[in-house]
Amino acid sequence: MQLTLWTYEGPPHVGAMRIATAMKGMHYVLHAPQGDTYADLLFTMIERRDSRPPVTYTTFQARDLGGDTAELFKSSCASAFERFQPEAMIVGASCTAELIQDDPGGLAKALALPIPVIPLELPSYQKKENWGAAETFYRIVRGLCHPGSRSADFNPRSCNILGPTALGFRHRDDLTEISRLLTRLGIAINVVAPLDARPSDIARLPEAAFNVVLYPETAEPAARWLEKNCSQPMTTVIPIGVSATRDFIAEVAKLAGIDAGPLLAEDASRLPWYSRSVDSTYLTGKRVFIFGDATHVLAAARIAGKELGFDVVGMGTYSREFARPVREAAKALGLEALITDDYLDVEAKVAELQPELVLGTQMERHIAKRLGVPCAVISAPVHVQDFPARYSPQMGFEGANVIFDTWVHPLMMGLEEHLIHMFRDDFEFNDKAAPSHLGHGGAKQEAKPAAAEPARIEAKQLSGWAPDAEKELQKVPFFVRGKARRNTERYATERGLHIITVETLYDAKAHYSR
Amino acid sequence: MNLPFRSADQGQALPGCSGQPVLKQRGQREVFCGLTGIVWLHRKIQDAFFLVVGSRTCAHLIQSAAGVMIFAEPRFATAIIDERDLAGLADIDVELDGVVNRLLERRPDIKLLFLVGSCPSEVIKLDLKRASERLSKLHSPRVRVLNYSGSGIETTFTQGEDACLAALVPDPPLPASGTAPSLVVAGALSDVVEDQFTRIFRDLGLDDVAFLPARRSSGMPAIGPGTRFLLAQPFLTETARALEERGATHIAAPFPLGAEGTTAWFKAAADAFGVSDSTFRSATDAGRMRAAMATAPHREALVGKRIFFFPDSQLEIPLARFVSRELGMELTEVGTPYLHRQHLTPELELMPQGTVLSEGQDVELQLDRCRAEKPDLVVCGLGLANPLEAEGFATKWSIELVFTPIQGYDQAGDLARLFARPLDRRTRLEV
Numbered sequence: 001m002q003l004t005l006w007t008y009e010g011p012p013h014v015g016a017m018r019i020a021t022a023m024k025g026m027h028y029v030l031h032a033p034q035g036d037t038y039a040d041l042l043f044t045m046i047e048r049r050d051s052r053p054p055v056t057y058t059t060f061q062a063r064d065l066g067g068d069t070a071e072l073f074k075s076s077c078a079s080a081f082e083r084f085q086p087e088a089m090i091v092g093a094s095c096t097a098e099l100i101q102d103d104p105g106g107l108a109k110a111l112a113l114p115i116p117v118i119p120l121e122l123p124s125y126q127k128k129e130n131w132g133a134a135e136t137f138y139r140i141v142r143g144l145c146h147p148g149s150r151s152a153d154f155n156p157r158s159c160n161i162l163g164p165t166a167l168g169f170r171h172r173d174d175l176t177e178i179s180r181l182l183t184r185l186g187i188a189i190n191v192v193a194p195l196d197a198r199p200s201d202i203a204r205l206p207e208a209a210f211n212v213v214l215y216p217e218t219a220e221p222a223a224r225w226l227e228k229n230c231s232q233p234m235t236t237v238i239p240i241g242v243s244a245t246r247d248f249i250a251e252v253a254k255l256a257g258i259d260a261g262p263l264l265a266e267d268a269s270r271l272p273w274y275s276r277s278v279d280s281t282y283l284t285g286k287r288v289f290i291f292g293d294a295t296h297v298l299a300a301a302r303i304a305g306k307e308l309g310f311d312v313v314g315m316g317t318y319s320r321e322f323a324r325p326v327r328e329a330a331k332a333l334g335l336e337a338l339i340t341d342d343y344l345d346v347e348a349k350v351a352e353l354q355p356e357l358v359l360g361t362q363m364e365r366h367i368a369k370r371l372g373v374p375c376a377v378i379s380a381p382v383h384v385q386d387f388p389a390r391y392s393p394q395m396g397f398e399g400a401n402v403i404f405d406t407w408v409h410p411l412m413m414g415l416e417e418h419l420i421h422m423f424r425d426d427f428e429f430n431d432k433a434a435p436s437h438l439g440h441g442g443a444k445q446e447a448k449p450a451a452a453e454p455a456r457i458e459a460k461q462l463s464g465w466a467p468d469a470e471k472e473l474q475k476v477p478f479f480v481r482g483k484a485r486r487n488t489e490r491y492a493t494e495r496g497l498h499i500i501t502v503e504t505l506y507d508a509k510a511h512y513s514r
Numbered sequence: 515m516n517l518p519f520r521s522a523d524q525g526q527a528l529p530g531c532s533g534q535p536v537l538k539q540r541g542q543r544e545v546f547c548g549l550t551g552i553v554w555l556h557r558k559i560q561d562a563f564f565l566v567v568g569s570r571t572c573a574h575l576i577q578s579a580a581g582v583m584i585f586a587e588p589r590f591a592t593a594i595i596d597e598r599d600l601a602g603l604a605d606i607d608v609e610l611d612g613v614v615n616r617l618l619e620r621r622p623d624i625k626l627l628f629l630v631g632s633c634p635s636e637v638i639k640l641d642l643k644r645a646s647e648r649l650s651k652l653h654s655p656r657v658r659v660l661n662y663s664g665s666g667i668e669t670t671f672t673q674g675e676d677a678c679l680a681a682l683v684p685d686p687p688l689p690a691s692g693t694a695p696s697l698v699v700a701g702a703l704s705d706v707v708e709d710q711f712t713r714i715f716r717d718l719g720l721d722d723v724a725f726l727p728a729r730r731s732s733g734m735p736a737i738g739p740g741t742r743f744l745l746a747q748p749f750l751t752e753t754a755r756a757l758e759e760r761g762a763t764h765i766a767a768p769f770p771l772g773a774e775g776t777t778a779w780f781k782a783a784a785d786a787f788g789v790s791d792s793t794f795r796s797a798t799d800a801g802r803m804r805a806a807m808a809t810a811p812h813r814e815a816l817v818g819k820r821i822f823f824f825p826d827s828q829l830e831i832p833l834a835r836f837v838s839r840e841l842g843m844e845l846t847e848v849g850t851p852y853l854h855r856q857h858l859t860p861e862l863e864l865m866p867q868g869t870v871l872s873e874g875q876d877v878e879l880q881l882d883r884c885r886a887e888k889p890d891l892v893v894c895g896l897g898l899a900n901p902l903e904a905e906g907f908a909t910k911w912s913i914e915l916v917f918t919p920i921q922g923y924d925q926a927g928d929l930a931r932l933f934a935r936p937l938d939r940r941t942r943l944e945v
Contacts, residue, residue, distance in 0.1 A: 001567075001606070001609035002593070003616050004592045004593075005588065005591045007574055007592075007594075009570075010571070011569065011570045013571075014571075033547070034547060034667075035546055035548075035633070035670075036547075036575075037542070037543065037545065037546075037897060038897075040544065040896075040897030042578055044896065044897055048900060049901075050900055050904030052898070058542075065667070095571045095633070095634055096633035096666075096667070099634060099637045125569065
């Protein structure tokens, strides 16, 4: 049993819904009690879809449990087929239906519908949303593709794009960006799946020469199966950031047997110049904490370090399935990755590290707000704001431009940072004010000395701060005050000092600026 | 599984809609489960915490229903059951104790903890009543622990509040004096409405009025014989039963929506306590006039417009009465998840004869009926609103009618505006 305030991922059947809703001509019959229909609003409200997800819920009630819930499943399945006339169907159970063990797959098979019906086994008490999406997509590909159906004269410069789903973080715009890139390289796109694919399109997947995997979280199992059974190699580089996009271009060009030289020679993104321009000097060594799904975290760590010149002081993911590469990437930075789906652990980590910028999900936005740290959102779980009206990809060269703006925007601008330091007593331009370009967001709350803040606990043997030292600390700008407090306390503890004086504060400052 | 229209024995003999047949349907329901009530209850009772014992789906539901609206640290969480719990590998009592300890450590301000049952906890027959009694002993006197079920196999949306309040009723002991307040208003209201109502009751000469739930766990009203209660919400079946079991008597009334509903609601209380007509008029006249003034401009925009209600919160019938009688709208179908005849009789008597009433839902068939009716405004849940807008219908999200202060004289205009705004918007947009 796990205490959960917020959850990073929904249950696995929501992952299955993301696949079904992304597709056309597919219908999902879900054995579920009333209330599980809440998931429809994820798509109609958060993503603002203009049609209901293609899902039929059996809606069993307590009084049905003693009776025939299996019959209810069969009649729901039959009437869904009748009403929606899908080309293929997926069937399964939500968490409650899993407990009553009605076997939706077997029941649907007994109906002998004239379309492919793919049963899903999604263990709700073990797995989560992304796993559910990946498993569903894999089952659909396995169920509808026939290995060996590729004709001999297939186009060697053709690919499928795998991974974009409904409710994906910027999937719509990433797809546009990457499709443009591939088209410019002269690579034909055979099928995009699951987004906008029909079951008949899934059957055509084997006709392409290779697969572009945009989101391993949802597409990797399917891509591996296609690699093995349809001799289709897959891409491994995720084109987020300037360097990764260039690597991706080189990778697909090699798979397609094309010269990527001309495209790589172009100055396609503004990020490199913006990052080198002097105004960005103040970004140097900004301490960032990164958390999200594995794909976006790995990409963000590379961009933060190599393209914006930040210091990555902590990183982690809630995608346990992809813990290994995140651990490796963290290790390369001398860090230990935080692999958890517990929001409270992440909160404790942010409080401990006192970063100057958090790159995370909507959950971390919440944490950062509480702690008074700037934050930019880089990954699902999504929020209505993560479906902007404007074109706003994360991938490709335009994605890199978007990332530069999104990450730099929440920070204090270069000279403003200095001015605040110099004139910290100005009544309207002080460190309780938000960055001026972010408007009058109201006075900043001093980061609560959260119980979870280990620096305070560690400093227990300290009897505390002398009043004048505490007062002096308040003159340090808020965005580095947490760090200054932490460093000073550590410095004092290490030296067995009992009281922190103004002297100690400046000694520690000197010590840590070496 | 659609039952035919239930025939009414008394037919025309009864006023309004009260003798009218109801279309009962069974099929896919596009409604929330009772857990959703936590979204407002956790704000209403300021030192209470709601711990759902359920699955990741439960956690995801509350977060999705509430996530976009909540900016402060929530006073709710989910204890997610995992496969070790199901396989019996973990002692569920020990697990639950651990979760509760961690929670109370984090939130020392919590005085009242609700263990909230869910579909999975009901199906595996987890005894949360026993657990809450055990935990209550463990954490007494600092924290009281109560339980109720918000599961989707038993409760629809607002029935979660009903279950929560019913759980609170047996709890408050009688004060030492042995007297309970003479009037209890049951049903969560926003604080502003509660304050307005308190003032009106005071003007009626009724000082001894308490609200259930109170804003703090220590302030829950004692209930005893001699207590009379008014329902502020139409979905409180179990709460009313629990109050009656404690000896309290129900004052039947329409619900306080719109000028007419609010007046009738206060009048029922005034009559029950023998308040004179002149006192009643002087306490309510000004409010009634303000309400009429505030609704008038919206009435102009809405009169004659046809409205269709999908079932959601059980507020549908009082709302339909309001829009029909005070805004002049024409009712097509009024759907409700559950129709409590006894509590709604005063409302049904005021509804225009011939209104189509439906209880329960088969969403596909109901959508077919809605499309055939071509109403000017559809009141529906969040899952249906954008798809219906895309089909060309103007919609009003029903959840907003639950999350907005709409009761009483001074909210009548706001309530009317909620219906007028979608139509107003359509006249403004040129794109």
